[in-house]
Amino acid sequence: MEAAQVDLSIYSVEGRLIRTLASGVRVAGEHQERWDGRDDRGQRVASGVYFYRLSAGTFVAQKKLVVLN
Numbered sequence: 001m002e003a004a005q006v007d008l009s010i011y012s013v014e015g016r017l018i019r020t021l022a023s024g025v026r027v028a029g030e031h032q033e034r035w036d037g038r039d040d041r042g043q044r045v046a047s048g049v050y051f052y053r054l055s056a057g058t059f060v061a062q063k064k065l066v067v068l069n
Contacts, residue, residue: 003027004057011051
């Protein structure tokens with residue numbers, strides 16, 4: 001198994017970075033991160049649509065998520 005740079009971040013629909021959940025080198029395999037609905041300053045985000053972006057080596061995925069408070 002090979003290690004790779006992994007970055008997982010949450011963005012607003014405007015493209016503003018809300019929170020970085022993971023950033024660093026990880027070994028290949030399954031990993032979990034849990035977002036508590038807070039931004040990088042510790043403030044709760046508003047209900048609405050957000051996007052997460054995951055990059056791991058050459059793999060990149062972006063998906064939509066909905067926050068309901």
